[in-house]
Amino acid sequence: MQASELYKVPSPVQAFHLDWMKERNLSLTIKRDDLIHDAVSGNKWRKLKFNILQVKHLGKTGILTFGGAYSNHLLATAHACYSFGLESMAIVRGDELNEKSNDILRQCSKWGMQFRFVSREEYHLKDDFEYKNELKDEFRSHYIIPEGGKSYLGIIGCQEIVSELQNEFDEIWVAQGTCTTSIGLALSCNVNQTIQAVPILKGFDVSMEISDIMKFAGFDPESVGQVLSRLNIHAEYHFGGYGKTTEELLNFILKMKEEHDLGLDPIYTGKAFFALQDYYKNSDIENRKIVFLHTGGLIAGSYLK
Numbered sequence: 001m002q003a004s005e006l007y008k009v010p011s012p013v014q015a016f017h018l019d020w021m022k023e024r025n026l027s028l029t030i031k032r033d034d035l036i037h038d039a040v041s042g043n044k045w046r047k048l049k050f051n052i053l054q055v056k057h058l059g060k061t062g063i064l065t066f067g068g069a070y071s072n073h074l075l076a077t078a079h080a081c082y083s084f085g086l087e088s089m090a091i092v093r094g095d096e097l098n099e100k101s102n103d104i105l106r107q108c109s110k111w112g113m114q115f116r117f118v119s120r121e122e123y124h125l126k127d128d129f130e131y132k133n134e135l136k137d138e139f140r141s142h143y144i145i146p147e148g149g150k151s152y153l154g155i156i157g158c159q160e161i162v163s164e165l166q167n168e169f170d171e172i173w174v175a176q177g178t179c180t181t182s183i184g185l186a187l188s189c190n191v192n193q194t195i196q197a198v199p200i201l202k203g204f205d206v207s208m209e210i211s212d213i214m215k216f217a218g219f220d221p222e223s224v225g226q227v228l229s230r231l232n233i234h235a236e237y238h239f240g241g242y243g244k245t246t247e248e249l250l251n252f253i254l255k256m257k258e259e260h261d262l263g264l265d266p267i268y269t270g271k272a273f274f275a276l277q278d279y280y281k282n283s284d285i286e287n288r289k290i291v292f293l294h295t296g297g298l299i300a301g302s303y304l305k
């Protein structure tokens with residue numbers, strides 16, 4: 001199957017109207033990457049695309065990757081591998097789990113993903129050079145993709161998002177986990193454009209993380225400086241940290257669904273969209289062209305039965 005038949009790319013853009021924003025000439029557009037595919041949704045295809053091409057170029061027969069028990073990345077990897085006739089293997093955090101522990105793992109398993117459930121201590125070694133070399137030796141026919149698609153090729157895939165945006169914009173808002181997506185966006189926008197990143201992890205040193213990822217991926221210090229100068233971090237919208245939520249956030253998500261038919265998830269996109277509105281409501285900034293990148297996260301129910 002060709003990728004162009006499977007994935008809706010370029011993803012659509014949608015104008016989003018809020019009266020209070022219109023009064024201040026703040027235009028808001030949503031880049032609907034969540035509509036790319038039900039299982040390989042949002043930024044997942046962006047991060048996997050060039051990695052899958054690389055697997056084919058290298059003549060490997062499968063992908064090995066890492067994730068937690070509820071990882072969108074594992075689900076996307078399992079489905080993409082299934083579609084492209086590749087094997088998939090996951091190192092999963094939690095040696096108390098098995099492939100029937102939840103709907104996501106069950107579905108991954110149906111798509112042929114194999115698992116190794118490891119202790120939290122072992123999982124912590126996921127980016128360790130020696131640990132990865134041991135895995136490479138053991139799984140010689142597999143290509144290793146780090147947790148969450150955090151890789152050079154993942155970053156390059158995310159750059160395509162900006163090239164798909166035809167209209168001028170001043171800034172893109174995005175939820176930030178591993179930083180892969182926001183790095184790709186920041187590398188491909190121009191000096192007058194800003195990436196407004198909303199980390200969903202608490203107590204996370206974004207600048208340090210970005211420098212580390214980019215250096216590890218082989219980017220030069222100038223590119224690191226460029227990315228950091230184009231990023232504006234909104235660190236106060238994690239709502240307690242990864243997977244944590246509040247009634248205020250859940251009510252906001254419900255309101256967006258009921259009033260605007262916009263589905264958001266409580267882990268990533270709900271927090272980022274809340275941050276965007278809260279930031280502008282508490283400022284008197286006018287005349288901006290704003291893009292919100294919908295990075296997915298809503299797993300289609302039909303996949304999880």
Ligand SMILES: Cc1ncc(COP(=O)(O)O)c(C=O)c1O
Binds near residue numbers: 072295
């Ligand atoms: C739905 C969703 N949005 C945003 C992100 C954050 O993207 P990144 O890890 O590239 O910073 C993730 C994690 O991959 C995600 O699953």
